[in-house]
Amino acid sequence: xxxxxxxxxxxxxxxxxxxxxxxxxAFEERVGELTRANEVHGLVHxxxxxxxxxxxxxGLLRADDVAYSNHRAHGHAIAKGAPLRTVMAELxxxxxxxxxxxxxxxxxxxxxxxxxxxxxxxxxxxxxxxxSALAGRLAGGDQLAVVFFGDGxxxxxxxxxxxxxxxxxxxPLLLVCENxxxxxxxxxxxxxxxxxxxxxxxxxxxxxxxxxxxxxxxxREACARFVAGARAGEGPFLLECLTHRLRGHYxxxxxxxxxxxxxxxxxxxxxxxxxxxxxxxxxxxxxDSQARLETQAREEVExxxxxxxxxxxxxxxxxxxxxxx
Amino acid sequence: MARxxxxxxxxxxxxxxxxxxxxxxxxxGQNLGLTDEDPYVKAFGNDRVRVTPISxxxxxxxxxxxxxxxxxxxxxxxxxxxxxxxxxxxxxxxxRFYGMTGGQVKVPLVLQAGYxxxxxxxxxxxxxxxxxxxxxxxxxxxxPSTPADAKGLMTAAIRDDNPVIxxxxxxxxLEHGDVPEGEHVVPIGEAAVVREGSxxxxxxxxxTVGKALAAAEQLAGEGVSAEVxxxxxxAPLDTATILQSVEKTGRLVVVDQATRHAxxxxxIAAEVASEGFASLKAPVDLVTALDATxxxxxxxxxxxxxxxxxxxxxxxxxxxxxxxA
Numbered sequence: 001x002x003x004x005x006x007x008x009x010x011x012x013x014x015x016x017x018x019x020x021x022x023x024x025x026a027f028e029e030r031v032g033e034l035t036r037a038n039e040v041h042g043l044v045h046x047x048x049x050x051x052x053x054x055x056x057x058x059g060l061l062r063a064d065d066v067a068y069s070n071h072r073a074h075g076h077a078i079a080k081g082a083p084l085r086t087v088m089a090e091l092x093x094x095x096x097x098x099x100x101x102x103x104x105x106x107x108x109x110x111x112x113x114x115x116x117x118x119x120x121x122x123x124x125x126x127x128x129x130x131x132s133a134l135a136g137r138l139a140g141g142d143q144l145a146v147v148f149f150g151d152g153x154x155x156x157x158x159x160x161x162x163x164x165x166x167x168x169x170x171x172p173l174l175l176v177c178e179n180x181x182x183x184x185x186x187x188x189x190x191x192x193x194x195x196x197x198x199x200x201x202x203x204x205x206x207x208x209x210x211x212x213x214x215x216x217x218x219x220r221e222a223c224a225r226f227v228a229g230a231r232a233g234e235g236p237f238l239l240e241c242l243t244h245r246l247r248g249h250y251x252x253x254x255x256x257x258x259x260x261x262x263x264x265x266x267x268x269x270x271x272x273x274x275x276x277x278x279x280x281x282x283x284x285x286x287x288d289s290q291a292r293l294e295t296q297a298r299e300e301v302e303x304x305x306x307x308x309x310x311x312x313x314x315x316x317x318x319x320x321x322x323x324x325x
Numbered sequence: 326m327a328r329x330x331x332x333x334x335x336x337x338x339x340x341x342x343x344x345x346x347x348x349x350x351x352x353x354g355q356n357l358g359l360t361d362e363d364p365y366v367k368a369f370g371n372d373r374v375r376v377t378p379i380s381x382x383x384x385x386x387x388x389x390x391x392x393x394x395x396x397x398x399x400x401x402x403x404x405x406x407x408x409x410x411x412x413x414x415x416x417x418x419x420x421r422f423y424g425m426t427g428g429q430v431k432v433p434l435v436l437q438a439g440y441x442x443x444x445x446x447x448x449x450x451x452x453x454x455x456x457x458x459x460x461x462x463x464x465x466x467x468x469p470s471t472p473a474d475a476k477g478l479m480t481a482a483i484r485d486d487n488p489v490i491x492x493x494x495x496x497x498x499l500e501h502g503d504v505p506e507g508e509h510v511v512p513i514g515e516a517a518v519v520r521e522g523s524x525x526x527x528x529x530x531x532x533t534v535g536k537a538l539a540a541a542e543q544l545a546g547e548g549v550s551a552e553v554x555x556x557x558x559x560a561p562l563d564t565a566t567i568l569q570s571v572e573k574t575g576r577l578v579v580v581d582q583a584t585r586h587a588x589x590x591x592x593i594a595a596e597v598a599s600e601g602f603a604s605l606k607a608p609v610d611l612v613t614a615l616d617a618t619x620x621x622x623x624x625x626x627x628x629x630x631x632x633x634x635x636x637x638x639x640x641x642x643x644x645x646x647x648x649x650a
Contacts, residue, residue, distance in 0.1 A: 161380035
């Protein structure tokens, strides 16, 4: 197999995963501040607490693999290779943004890095990912498509329709569910009697697994098996990652529907702290390099903020040019 | 060389010829290509010609995903109403991407949708619903009224880099007409003056073009010279050709199979009232279906639809009326 836990956690890979998670965490914490300062405007959903899924999965993808995300997309975009500068500029509505400032947080797309997009419609792009997987197969290569979705998307008919076709055609599609237990503001138990998302696809005859989504090594280990299988033509696959959304559904959500996690509980769950403890225990992470990773990530984010602030807003004339290709 | 073909065969010929010309053209649909003897399967194989389950949402979304990768999918939907179960894909995914991504992603997709089957198919298969799509930025909408235009517009739609809905009228399915044998392209966005006249302008859409021509013939016997325009494309809408005609005739009747408040006729009338008011010698009149669900009973069907008598009466009415000075 491409990467077992031991391999995933020795030296280079562990540091790379930690670096990716810090870049996402630092980016999103800063976006939260910029939202409150109204420098990032509109609706923003942060994935703080869920970084291990983006890092664990995207770290195994090639540049020619494509990834789709949902409304909580910053981490997936960054982990797939989108530069912090152009993601930040997009969130600030600037012309230097990934989409020229016309897409925003819920429509991040970076074609160059194989990130085909966030969506504002829950489940709306699951069949698009199916199409990308089919296109990859028609082109004759072994590239694959990944779609990240929340547990809320699974109750939609679009999910079942897409799963059915993916299984029927055996396309290289990796379905990655981030099950954080909440669909927007509503607990999963209020929407369905099926506890595990991986059980929803049970009749379709493809491999599925539920892992601890805050353990980046576990995510990576399971995902590596599925990625190898998809490349070998054994797809699709479903990976359910049980995780925790530390923030509200959106920035500003008062979260009256749930109890905040106690600080010590979060210390146990936090995917970054967990990997740091593992790294320290296994000897590939010392105090200095741990501090350096965080500092570097925060500096890179500040550079991205400066870059975005220097970019102008788009000109009205661009709008007419972007109705039709 | 032209020879006679039925309208529906002309559309099929365009798809077949474009699939032969361009390997990236794919063909998806329900009950499609089920035997090795199917002319599309025989020529292009089951990789490019795919039968889909009754899952319009996944079917159209999947086609969008292949379009992202540079393929040119044609989705055969048979009935326009089947798009209604996949509205997110048709309205909020396919046409949004080009603009939302700042032009990074093109969606060369064709949706072939039959409409207006007022031949005993009753309330759910008979609607004329193009009006609800013509206002969606990024989406093109074409409505051929002749076999030659059906072939030419389908060819143009397949070659277009945007999502295009080709609405074919089921009442015209077996109407014969001259169709060029080889490559035949009718540019999207150009109306055609199909009969010249000087007293009044009749604008027809799809099936109502034939009705307008028949009414014009009847009016000629009464000494009235009616000009008839076939809009051919609803989005983009060629208002210039209509305004030019109204400048000459001063009178306008728009004939539409759609129910009045969901009609393209209402938009055309508004454009002319707004841009061509100075040319008008009488109020614009609309001859549309009545605002009711299409009834099953045959005489009731006829009662609800536009016909030559209603069109002739409307022209006589606008000829008699004058705009108050």
